[in-house]
Amino acid sequence: AQSVTQLGSHVSVSEGALVLLRCNYSSSVPPYLFWYVQYPNQGLQLLLKYTSAATLVKGINGFEAEFKKSETSFHLTKPSAHMSDAAEYFCAVRYSSASKIIFGSGTRLSIRP
Amino acid sequence: GAGVSQSPSNKVTEKGKDVELRCDPISGHTALYWYRQSLGQGLEFLIYFQGNSAPDKSGLPSDRFSAERTGGSVSTLTIQRTQQEDSAVYLCASSPDRGQTDTQYFGPGTRLTVL
Numbered sequence: 001a002q003s004v005t006q007l008g009s010h011v012s013v014s015e016g017a018l019v020l021l022r023c024n025y026s027s028s029v030p031p032y033l034f035w036y037v038q039y040p041n042q043g044l045q046l047l048l049k050y051t052s053a054a055t056l057v058k059g060i061n062g063f064e065a066e067f068k069k070s071e072t073s074f075h076l077t078k079p080s081a082h083m084s085d086a087a088e089y090f091c092a093v094r095y096s097s098a099s100k101i102i103f104g105s106g107t108r109l110s111i112r113p
Numbered sequence: 114g115a116g117v118s119q120s121p122s123n124k125v126t127e128k129g130k131d132v133e134l135r136c137d138p139i140s141g142h143t144a145l146y147w148y149r150q151s152l153g154q155g156l157e158f159l160i161y162f163q164g165n166s167a168p169d170k171s172g173l174p175s176d177r178f179s180a181e182r183t184g185g186s187v188s189t190l191t192i193q194r195t196q197q198e199d200s201a202v203y204l205c206a207s208s209p210d211r212g213q214t215d216t217q218y219f220g221p222g223t224r225l226t227v228l
Contacts, residue, residue, distance in 0.1 A: 006155075034216075036217075036219075042221075043117075043204070043219040043220060043221045043222065044156075044204070044206075044217075044219040045219070046216045046217070049216065090155065090156065100146070100158045100161050100169050100171075100172070101146070101158070101217065102158065103148070103155050103156035103158070104155055105154065105155035106154075106155045106156075
């Protein structure tokens with residue numbers, strides 16, 4: 001079955017440290033990939049998306065993600081965490097234009113002062 | 114411009130009652146999605162509309178759940194004979210439906226509590 005897996009329901013890093021949130025998809029055909037962020041008491045918003053134009057995708061707020069077909073991964077990174085990055089992050093996949101978007105279970109990112 | 118709006122923002126109901134949740138998508142967006150987000154869970158897909166038709170309703174958890182969309186715009190999600198396990202935040206999203214890499218724009222959600 002087509003699915004997306006986010007490893008780690010909760011990740012905690014120190015302010016200024018590297019942020020790494022993991023996402024793996026299950027498919028032999030590369031899907032279309034997205035990262036969404038949900039700040040406390042706010043709706044979900046798009047952080048970045050993979051459109052096959054480039055494997056390294058840059059998003060808002062200094063985040064980026066790299067598509068690695070060999071590893072079926074699309075991990076999200078940020079070199080230096082800010083307190084304002086504390087939120088829930090969701091990886092999502094879509095396999096065709098006529099299909100639903102499948103979301104991962106989410107990773108809650110906490111930032112330690 | 115106006116984003117996706119949902120009403121009500123909060124709904125408390127008694128077990129066994131019917132509820133209707135409304136979604137107003139961004140004007141011109143042909144695709145509309147409903148999701149459910151339970152406490153500590155990810156987003157569970159419920160149904161997808163393309164225009165007024167629903168090519169994928171595979172996520173509706175039971176026949177107590179139904180949804181419709183009229184005029185290619187407003188959508189209503191109806192839950193009949195609500196159960197406590199229906200308590201969740203129900204999210205609606207819309208997109209221009211211009212292809213596989215469409216961005217979905219989410220509404221603020223309706224928090225449903227079934228007592």
